[in-house]
Amino acid sequence: MDNYIISTKNLSKKYGLKTVVDNLNLNIPKGEIYGLLGPNGAGKSTVILLLLGLTEPSSGELSVLGYSPTREPLKIKRLTGYRLS
Secondary structure, three states: OOOOOEEEEEEEEEEOOEEEEEEEEEEEOOOOOOOOOOOOOOOHHHHHHHHHOOOOOOEEEEEEOOEOOOOOHHHHHHHHOOOOO
């Protein structure tokens, strides 16, 4: 997973019985630009929350800039320029 800026492997997030992200496998190499598209309720915002370490995955692995958002959320926020409004 280290060769990518963002990498997920079988990433899932459930809220109670509802699965909002289901086995997402995504690898974004340095220099690429991706967009998250989908209808309301497709899990786009949840993926962003997972990548920033603002919520924890139910299962799977993820890495942003080589760091784990689950274990190092403050580092991820600093490196991505995340700010609270």
